[in-house]
Amino acid sequence: MTRSLVFDGLQISNWNRETIEEIKRGQVNGIHATLAVWETPIEAIRNIADWNVLRNENPDLVSIACSADDIRSAADQDKVSVVLGFQNTSPFAQDYTLVEIFHQLGIRVAQLTYNIQNYVGGSCYDPQDSGLTRFGQRIVEEMNRVGMLIDLSHVGNKTSLEAIDASSRPVSITHANPLWFADTPRNKPDEVIDALVSRGGVIGACLYPNVIGGNSTSQDEFSAMVIKLVDKHGPEHVAIGSDMTRNWDQGYVNYLRDGRWKPAANASWPEWPSWFNSPEDFPKLADGLLKAGLSDSDLALVMGENWLNLFETSFSPLSELEGMATNNG
């Protein structure tokens, strides 16, 4: 019997040894880290190279995970696992063959769109959602083939529903909440969550201030939302994706919001709730869920095991997966 691990479905920080040590102090065994939001192919590759350097210089602390097994063995060695991901398909440019290239480089998750429409489909902030484009269908098919998990967190609802339908494998919402919890385009209507869950997907409840209704929201309210999600959709489909941002200067929030698609507005970082403002608050988060009535076994699923179970079947090539199915069946 393996011990249950804690895994955070999304963080986006200015990574260094210190930010990883915070995660370790928070007893978090692994995170899905964002390496690109607006990046072009070569910019994304350089961000991967930076992770290689960080791992090479901190072999005692950092492991880049390409599978659920990698995460479990790194945890046995007391290392923090990082699953590399993109919050945009901009690194694929208009070239489906770059999906396999980035899979070779360790990328295991990609969100179909960030905050504006792209070649693949519509974003949650677009007034008109194009739905999944022809290139988008190809990208979904190629991600399915090589073993790259589709993320719909910032994706428009129409595009999301069409992607769920097009995908032959379960998909994820790594960091968003239900719309009934906080009314923002970033949160998801029941229709999207239902469709995702019906295909075996996982949604990571998110702590970013903008998607919990602001930093005045209490921990009890957040915990109750998670438990309601578990009750509605089943404990195997709910997890955590904190969306934690660490160690950035003011300029980076402008980059996140505006990239270079418009002149940067004078954005500022939102203030996090007092009960969760660092990766070190993960144990507190778990305590709150327990206190609010989540069972021990469901807590283990929500705090990490659901991500690991999803990764188990998401990160290997379709051909190998079919091999497994044949061997088992």
Place this chain on the structure above:
Amino acid sequence: MTRSLVFDGLQISNWNRETIEEIKRGQVNGIHATLAVWETPIEAIRNIADWNVLRNENPDLVSIACSADDIRSAADQDKVSVVLGFQNTSPFAQDYTLVEIFHQLGIRVAQLTYNIQNYVGGSCYDPQDSGLTRFGQRIVEEMNRVGMLIDLSHVGNKTSLEAIDASSRPVSITHANPLWFADTPRNKPDEVIDALVSRGGVIGACLYPNVIGGNSTSQDEFSAMVIKLVDKHGPEHVAIGSDMTRNWDQGYVNYLRDGRWKPAANASWPEWPSWFNSPEDFPKLADGLLKAGLSDSDLALVMGENWLNLFETSFSPLSELEGMATNNG
């Protein structure tokens, strides 16, 4: 006892199923294929992606090999192995971290310079050879660390000697001849071959018309040169690197010669000797060496096993190699 394999130390063709089938008909189990001569990082990545597509579409025929073991198991399945390589360090730009990135993408060999001086050092055609630069020393160190074989075929002699000295692992000349066989800047003085061999390296005798003294050179003369190399330097250090070019139009020879570093001259492809002008001529090449007096066991080394032995210790990260040494010692 494994059977001995045939491996060609360099080919540079316009690859498709037909050009690979030629190789198979020539009873060649694997080749080192050039993916870049002048390419920038992103151009080189797209060439790798093209190889992925070719492999994905021809799984019965093509295997991309990352190790000597990969080559042996592909041969057992009657597939042609391709070791991916660059004839320039231009894909690394001025970024040493791209060495590891390209290793992750399957690149296992890189020639330090092509036909003009670059960030790393001097080419064989430069009237002044800078020697290995500071960046060049870093690239040698990084290639040593990740497990990428250094190739000196087109590299200047001063840079070559300094690279052999700087490298902690054996290096290669995948496709060139001794200067005493044909006097061209592309061929190597004894001093360079001696230094390479003293560190455990391998030289691939080359059939490209320009480095054998033109297409009037006879097969007997070529065979005698290979046997003299074996006698001088030992049978473990001599192999074949044909430099075969297939399926290109006239424009590509201009690209090879001039890239975009000067206006293209009106170059044309050289004519190959009648006794070796296709990968299908490999059995004839082996027969010639036997007839000229090479022993069966030395023939096996020269026709492929020396490359495989070199690859055995060249393609894994230095840390793993040190692990092996510790385990054995």
